[in-house]
Amino acid sequence: MKRYAAYDPPEYVNWSPDPALLGRYGKKIEEQPQRKAAVSALSPKDLLALYRGLLRFRLHDIALQRWVKQGVLSKAWLGTGEEAVTIGAVHALRREGESGDVVGPMIRNAGACHEMGMPIADMLRGYLATADSPTRGKDLHVGGLGYGIVAPVSMVGSLAAVMNGFALAFKKRGEQRVALTWIGDGATKHGEVHEALNFAAVQRLPVVFIIQNNQVALGTRFRQHHLAADFYGWGRAYGVTLLEVDGNHVLDVYAACRLATERCRAGEGPVFMAAETFRMGGHATHDVREARRTFDASLFETWGRRDPIGVFEEYLATGPALDGGGESDPAACEALNRRILEDLELEVIAEVDQAAEEALASRSGGMPAPEETATDVYAGPGEVLRKT
Ligand SMILES: Cc1ncc(C[n+]2csc(CCOP(=O)(O)OP(=O)(O)O)c2C)c(N)n1
Numbered sequence: 001m002k003r004y005a006a007y008d009p010p011e012y013v014n015w016s017p018d019p020a021l022l023g024r025y026g027k028k029i030e031e032q033p034q035r036k037a038a039v040s041a042l043s044p045k046d047l048l049a050l051y052r053g054l055l056r057f058r059l060h061d062i063a064l065q066r067w068v069k070q071g072v073l074s075k076a077w078l079g080t081g082e083e084a085v086t087i088g089a090v091h092a093l094r095r096e097g098e099s100g101d102v103v104g105p106m107i108r109n110a111g112a113c114h115e116m117g118m119p120i121a122d123m124l125r126g127y128l129a130t131a132d133s134p135t136r137g138k139d140l141h142v143g144g145l146g147y148g149i150v151a152p153v154s155m156v157g158s159l160a161a162v163m164n165g166f167a168l169a170f171k172k173r174g175e176q177r178v179a180l181t182w183i184g185d186g187a188t189k190h191g192e193v194h195e196a197l198n199f200a201a202v203q204r205l206p207v208v209f210i211i212q213n214n215q216v217a218l219g220t221r222f223r224q225h226h227l228a229a230d231f232y233g234w235g236r237a238y239g240v241t242l243l244e245v246d247g248n249h250v251l252d253v254y255a256a257c258r259l260a261t262e263r264c265r266a267g268e269g270p271v272f273m274a275a276e277t278f279r280m281g282g283h284a285t286h287d288v289r290e291a292r293r294t295f296d297a298s299l300f301e302t303w304g305r306r307d308p309i310g311v312f313e314e315y316l317a318t319g320p321a322l323d324g325g326g327e328s329d330p331a332a333c334e335a336l337n338r339r340i341l342e343d344l345e346l347e348v349i350a351e352v353d354q355a356a357e358e359a360l361a362s363r364s365g366g367m368p369a370p371e372e373t374a375t376d377v378y379a380g381p382g383e384v385l386r387k388t
């Protein structure tokens with residue numbers, strides 16, 4: 001994949017695959033029979049769809065960074081280095097619009113929106129606050145129930161209880177649908193999260209909670225806010241199945257999430273997933289330098305080698321033929337795969353570029369009228385200030 005010196009973390013700019021790491025990547029799936037079965041069922045088309053999703057997410061974030069550099073935006077929140085936790089999970093869901101599964105992405109999970117079907121142009125319009133953005137210029141936390149996306153709640157942790165509401169409704173109606181959300185390591189310190197986890201547990205709700213440990217909450221390192229080494233004991237604490245996942249391994253996340261949703265649909269939910277990953281930048285674009293001071297450089301190096309997109313690209317390139325054909329000569333097969341991956345990347349670059357152009361075009365004459373501010377805004381329980 002192309003690297004961007006102006007936008008990528010330095011560890012990604014001259015990225016090259018680490019053979020030992022690649023070997024472990026493949027082994028990780030081989031060693032877990034149930035996850036291996038889920039991955040084996042993926043067709044070359046499915047694998048390429050995962051790769052496409054990862055690239056879309058990275059390039060969506062790069063489009064935002066470009067706007068920050070150009071002064072179009074003051075800042076942007078990115079998911080760089082954490083794309084696999086989102087894309088792997090979403091691809092395991094039934095993406096069937098308003099009648100399918102429902103996700104509640106946080107700001108680090110923007111990729112969930114485009115993989116659930118929201119046009120990237122609309123996501124970008126959310127940032128630009130144009131009148132035709134999903135919130136009509138009110139908020140960059142975009143969602144759309146028509147796509148099965150619950151908009152992020154700004155107060156971290158609060159979305160967990162909201163997703164329980166969806167899951168409870170699915171259960172009461174006897175629908176085989178699943179709600180899924182991500183909870184940051186920092187957000188787990190919120191009391192509301194514990195109420196939500198316990199409520200889901202005792203009500204056996206069809207909900208998947210992915211604890212996304214990117215080792216930091218704003219400027220507070222994981223070790224400063226969490227004494228245990230990880231979240232793996234939380235399943236036992238709540239009486240819920242917890243699946244440990246490699247958050248930088250899109251296939252591991254995908255497979256674990258498939259198993260989790262199967263349990264939910266069989267009435268055995270909820271399931272917790274604990275994903276270890278790393279934030280390769282700042283909390284947002286404004287504090288990247290501060291983030292570099294927060295952590296030892298070696299941590300960025302270690303996680304930088306584990307770029308979830310770079311490693312997956314190598315895994316695909318050196319694997320079976322991605323055209324579904326029977327090319328058996330290893331060198332010819334790799335050359336074919338690399339060509340397929342490159343062509344796909346060019347398509348995604350064009351897709352994101354076009355979305356950015358469309359979103360920018362919305363700005364000219366398309367900003368919300370001041371009187372719109374109070375439209376479709378809730379003033380109190382159940383009371384809409386002014387409805388369109
Ligand atoms: C209840 C609440 N407290 C504080 C904030 C300010 N805030 C926004 S993001 C954030 C850090 C969240 O850390 P984490 O949950 O680990 O998510 P990450 O940013 O690492 O993805 C904080 C403290 C907030 N949005 N909501």
Ligand SMILES: [Mg+2]
Nearest residue numbers: 184185216217
């Ligand atoms: Mg965090």
